[in-house]
Amino acid sequence: MIQIFSNSLGKEELKAVEKVFESKWVGAADVTLEFEEQFGESIKSKYSLSFNCATAILYGSMKILNIKPGDEVLIPTVNFIGCANAIIDAGAKPVFCDVDLNTFNITPEEIERKMTKKTTALLLLHYGGNPVAFDEIKEVSGDIKIIEDSCNTLFSKYKDRYCGTLGDIGCFSFDAMKILVTGDGGMMTFQDEEYYEKTLQYRYLGLVSKIKSGVDSLQEEKKTWWEIELGCKSGRFISNDIISAIALEQLKKVDGFISRRKKIWDTYKSELKDLDWLVLPPEPYENCTSSYFMFWLRIKNGQRNEFARYMVDNEIYVTFRYYPLHQINEYKEFSLPLKNAEEICDTTINIPIHQNLSDKDVNYIVDTIKNFRRNK
Template structure:
């Protein structure tokens, strides 16, 4: 009898290198945003082929800064996929704008461009395509129907992901990333906002630092200690610390190694699980490089011997952690009351909400973990 294993849904890969990396800021005393954050930003911009990258406190604050930089405000509409993490919608409300939900394609969990076309209006100020679970949205199709409307990439799950050979982060007007521990690379908490637009870049840099015209590092290392920054705009304190930046530098150098390993195991899952007709496996178009933040399946409850939730309980009892992919935001109590949508208004999002199931895929898993999970699913 196979011995029961304990396999978490996700675990970050951190160790001696990350431990040693934080020694320098701790010893120098430069703990706030400084040289390590600057190095992390430079490496991230180079890897993602963008002109500007600014480290912030989370993907949520990156998204918020993006909408502020685009002057989104009351009377504006921002289109958001109905199936995403709640912060994608919340940042629209922070700006007093209206959230307009669009359905998703359950095969990819990304924006349904046919529904998107129906939702664009004269008040649409921005669209937030989400590269959910690490798969880039179909950006060419989105651009075709959106015209000149700014696109804010929610790439929270998509560091290192690519669409037609171009990395996420430079596919729209602004890109936003997360370094939460469930992501491929982590700084604990943290995020990055990217752009190829010089004017937006300057604005984003100021906005994340109270609206200051110069950075803390420039101010403290400059020859004129009496100079304080000018504040021409109102900003926020969304700066990343150098402790996080130091960890980020180490983690980012492992990004492609991590993604390659996840891709290998994702292909292995797909090969071994393809005979189970009640599990829809995640797709990856040939024109994309999947970031594989998560391996999210869709359970066909008409064919499955168990409902999705019952299935998750059985797997949990076997030591296999699973999670719903994410949630349908229009079905959450706050948004249901605010906008009055019925669950069925976005059929793809509702299906994904009720039937998606992420199974473990991370870089601390060993071969025996994958074999154990595959066997458990086949034995349901």
């Protein structure tokens, strides 16, 4: 079976982890600090802090931005469930928004329609790797906070800025299905020092950022270095040097991963453009770049499910990301009809695109797609 997601972990990552083991300290220390610094430099983010997973970042963003009960947070319905869960956990109301039929991204017009006096934030997704129309979105959003779910858009650029640095908080994921893979983990990015200081406390039990352990206190020459000082009450969401060691090696390879993905994207667009029974994804906006995280097809004539089964029967795994949140029963109290998202849900399928696909794999996928309608 040709998988829809894959990773490229190898001897370099194993060697890096071995060094961490030899150090006799596997928690968050110098290697983690180095990864945070290098990642921030790579996307020109003033502040970058690693987390144990991206979902923890989503939950944390609600705390950092002081989202509270009674607030409304706009969110595109074609999205990851962790985003809605984070909003609800904060006591706020997720306001599900429709998306553009081609980009699957939230639009400025939809934001204008859904904003109320209770709207305090927008949690947007850059779908599949293609940035949203951020300038227009920022213009209509006014003073509300903007959280960027950039888990699809590693190194994607909106004009001259990287996704994840456009809004108030950016969220990146390094789980097993992403481009940069560490098994799990994530990075929160922001440009505001106040958010940085609040996050340092939030992600590590509420401990004041300058004193995190007895060793730190001892270095401060305190007589009782075991005392604890809290700035707030929180959980523990830090990363560690094992994950960060893997991440530093992956960071060296990411440009190559994305370059290969772009080549496959271009092949799909070229080879499938004349098939009148499907709709291909759009290119990024002018002066923008994509990470090419996902490639999607919209199948006409009500044949999406038949096509999906046909692909799997031919040993090509396909799926649909992301099932509209407003159609999930657990969120029914927030549900309302969203025409474009519902059409997307009924017609769309994602096909494999990753750096481990060989030219032979890509040609087989293309030929299999072309053969779907030849005998009908």
